[in-house]
Structure formats: structure tokens, C-alpha cells
Amino acid sequence: xxxxxxxxxxxxxxxxxxxxxxxxxxxxxxxxxxxxxxxxxxxxxxxxxxxxxxxxxxxxxxxxxxxxxxxxxxxxxxxxxxxxxxxxxxxxxxxxxxx
Numbered sequence: 001x002x003x004x005x006x007x008x009x010x011x012x013x014x015x016x017x018x019x020x021x022x023x024x025x026x027x028x029x030x031x032x033x034x035x036x037x038x039x040x041x042x043x044x045x046x047x048x049x050x051x052x053x054x055x056x057x058x059x060x061x062x063x064x065x066x067x068x069x070x071x072x073x074x075x076x077x078x079x080x081x082x083x084x085x086x087x088x089x090x091x092x093x094x095x096x097x098x099x
Contacts, residue, residue: 002027004092008034011046016098024057029092032061040071051076
């Protein structure tokens with residue numbers, strides 16, 4: 001079953017993102033929200049790791065959280081609004097929030 005994994009904590013202060021990526025399966029997706037979008041800072045180690053995810057593991061980021069932190073979605077990330085967030089929860093069979 002494909003799972004949407006929700007990350008909301010900064011990868012620089014929390015290890016839940018690294019744990020999530022170790023368990024990420026084919027067809028699973030990741031949605032970055034809140035401070036987790038800091039992982040998309042170009043040149044950072046989290047950015048490098050995320051940029052190397054296989055194409056069958058889509059990566060999304062909440063557009064409002066990117067904007068609030070002055071970040072842009074790189075080519076390998078699809079920015080979504082809140083309606084898109086809801087659509088993702090319907091697209092994937094399960095949703096797992098990493099607290």
C-alpha cells in the first residue's frame with residue numbers, strides 16, 4: 001500500500017525525516033510542511049538526499065510554508081496548496097505523520 005509520509009520538523013534539529021526516508025517504499029510519497037521545508041535549502045545535506053530520491057517516490061512541499069520561509073520548490077519537488085494537500089491524502093492509501 002502506498003503511503004503519504006508527512007514531515008513537519010526541521011531536518012537540522014530532528015531525526016524523524018531521516019527515519020522516514022529509511023522506511024520509504026516504492027510508490028510512497030513525502031509531503032514537507034512547516035519547518036521540514038528547510039530541507040530544501042540548496043547546498044544542504046538534506047537537499048542532496050532528497051534530490052536523489054527515486055522517481056517512484058514523489059516529493060511534495062506545502063507552498064505556504066515554502067513562501068513563509070523564503071524558499072522555492074526545486075525541480076524535483078511539487079509545491080501544493082492546502083487543497084492539494086487534501087488531494088494527496090486521497091491519492092495515497094495511507095497517511096503517516098512523523099512526529
